[in-house]
Amino acid sequence: MEVSLVSIIVIIAAGTAAGFINVVAGGGSLITVPTLIFLGIPPVMANGTNRIAILSQNALAVGRFRQKGYFPWKAGLTLGITAAAGALAGSMIAVEISGELFSKILSGVMIMVLILTLLGNKRKQAGDEIIRRWWLLVPVFFLVGIYGGFIQAGVGFIIIAAFSLISGTNLVMTNAIKVMVVFLYTIPSLIIFIINGEVAWIAGIALAVGNATGGWLGAHFSVQKGDKWIKVILTVTVLAMAVRLFFFS
Known part of the structure; x- marks a missing residue:
């Protein structure tokens, strides 16, 4: 699928905003x-295209945790x-439904x-690094995978909620x-979309570049004073896009 230069610029800008939002608030896929x-x-x-940016962003995040020497391999794997x-x-369901329904x-x-x-700012941070109730976490994360494979948006909030409610694990470990x-889980998900021809590679790479840029900006600048404004902008943007998608898709 051909993507114009103007579209690439817009995609990089959206990816940058999403990467920044993911660091300071969460929910970047609501933009991308x-x-x-x-x-x-x-x-x-x-x-499907959004998965390229998701894969690259989380690969970088895994690397950052490894560099800090704080990474729970057993639980993560x-x-x-x-x-x-x-x-x-979830991905197999996603590639079969109609664009309008999606x-x-x-x-x-x-x-x-x-x-x-x-x-999000009202969530309580759990107490320690001990992971409890594996018997419940495993089936819950299978369901998390179905959701993430299907639509991805907001999966981070679901994972944080799952650990907080089930295991009581602290936010850093989570x-x-x-x-x-x-x-x-993004690896097999992306493969399913690729096999079904549901990935626009140029747009995906542009999105990944934007996400990486936004994530870097969000990690290197103090945003506490700007957090309320970011949420205002996110609210207005998401509501407008949601109405547009539902009524005019």
Whole structure:
């Protein structure tokens, strides 16, 4: 699929915003997937293309945790492989549904994830690094994989909530496991989209460049004072895109 130079610039800008938002608030896919759709990329292909940026962003995050010497390999691999199995099923569902139905589902998910984003600062940080209740975490992460393989948007909030409610694991450990889980399940998910011809490579690479840039900016600048404004902008943007997707897709 051909992508114009103007579209590439817009995609890089959207990816930069998403990468920044992912660091300071979360929910960057709420920006990137609708942007791809509005630029003329079919909804299911936009869903698949977004996985390139997700894969690269989480690969970099895994590397950062390794460099810091803080990485729970056992938990990351165990739950990541479990989620990867679920992602195969979720991705196969995603490539089979119509673009119109996907747009409407995405619209609803955007609203729900936006609510989680706005309430994110009210989440309590769990107490320690011990992972408890493996017997419940494993099947839950299989379901997380199905969701992530299907639509991806907001999966980080679901993972954080799962660890907080089930295991009581602290936020640093949770984030370390989260990036490994998302990285691992995105691999089979992306393969399914590629096999079905649902990836626009040029757009995906541009998106990955933007995500990396935005993530770097978010990690290197103090954003505490700007957090409220970011959430205002995110709210307005997501609501406008959700309405557009639901009623005019």
